Amino acid sequence: MGIRLFQSQTSMFCEKVRVVFAMKKVPYEIIDVRKDERKSLVEYTGQRKVPSMDYNGQCVIDSTVISALLDEKHSGPSIYPEGPANQGLCSALEDWSDEVLIHANHAMRRAETPEARKNAEKEWAGHFNTLDQMYSGKKFIFDRMTIADISIFSQLHYLYTTVKYDIPANYKNVHAFMENMRQTLKLNSLEDSFEAQSI
Numbered sequence: 001m002g003i004r005l006f007q008s009q010t011s012m013f014c015e016k017v018r019v020v021f022a023m024k025k026v027p028y029e030i031i032d033v034r035k036d037e038r039k040s041l042v043e044y045t046g047q048r049k050v051p052s053m054d055y056n057g058q059c060v061i062d063s064t065v066i067s068a069l070l071d072e073k074h075s076g077p078s079i080y081p082e083g084p085a086n087q088g089l090c091s092a093l094e095d096w097s098d099e100v101l102i103h104a105n106h107a108m109r110r111a112e113t114p115e116a117r118k119n120a121e122k123e124w125a126g127h128f129n130t131l132d133q134m135y136s137g138k139k140f141i142f143d144r145m146t147i148a149d150i151s152i153f154s155q156l157h158y159l160y161t162t163v164k165y166d167i168p169a170n171y172k173n174v175h176a177f178m179e180n181m182r183q184t185l186k187l188n189s190l191e192d193s194f195e196a197q198s199i
């Protein structure tokens with residue numbers, strides 16, 4: 001028994017759960033699915049998506065479900081804000097980030113013509129505006145770092161490191177948020193959840 005995370009280093013959803021593992025200080029074994037072309041992942045879970053987790057024999061799939069289970073079973077700072085109203089909003093924002101920002105990331109990464117690139121930049125500009133408003137005067141969306149911030153950070157970090165697109169400088173609140181997340185994650189000794197050079 002033990003905890004195994006089937007993951008890929010570059011997946012933003014895997015990064016999201018690696019931050020949660022680190023916040024909760026939960027030890028786990030990493031199974032890099034690229035090493036055997038997802039054979040052991042498919043054998044264990046019957047599907048191809050990462051992150052997937054073997055939690056002491058229980059098969060858990062999807063970053064949102066994995067994060068919720070880790071939060072429920074382990075002490076350490078909660079990844080959710082206080083109170084049902086904020087918790088509902090937090091889950092909605094986590095979902096928005098996972099389902100909507102991922103689309104913008106895919107559009108940017110797959111843009112092969114100048115027109116596709118222009119459309120992807122336009123899509124991101126709309127989201128940067130929203131995020132810049134969301135983080136106006138705030139370090140985090142709620143009164144501490146939650147899974148909503150972590151999900152958003154994971155998508156923006158992927159945009160910067162893997163898609164290699166720099167967030168335009170005029171989105172000052174988005175830049176401040178990213179810088180604050182990087183600092184906070186480092187201060188909390190989360191370096192082991194990231195490639196040092198990608199922070």
Ligand SMILES: N[C@@H](CCC(=O)N[C@@H](CS)C(=O)NCC(=O)O)C(=O)O
Pocket residue numbers: 011012013048049050051061062063064098
């Ligand atoms: N909603 C899922 C999305 C997971 C996902 O899309 N994973 C991608 C990597 S970023 C994947 O494994 N894709 C492989 C495939 O679909 O075959 C989550 O939050 O975990």
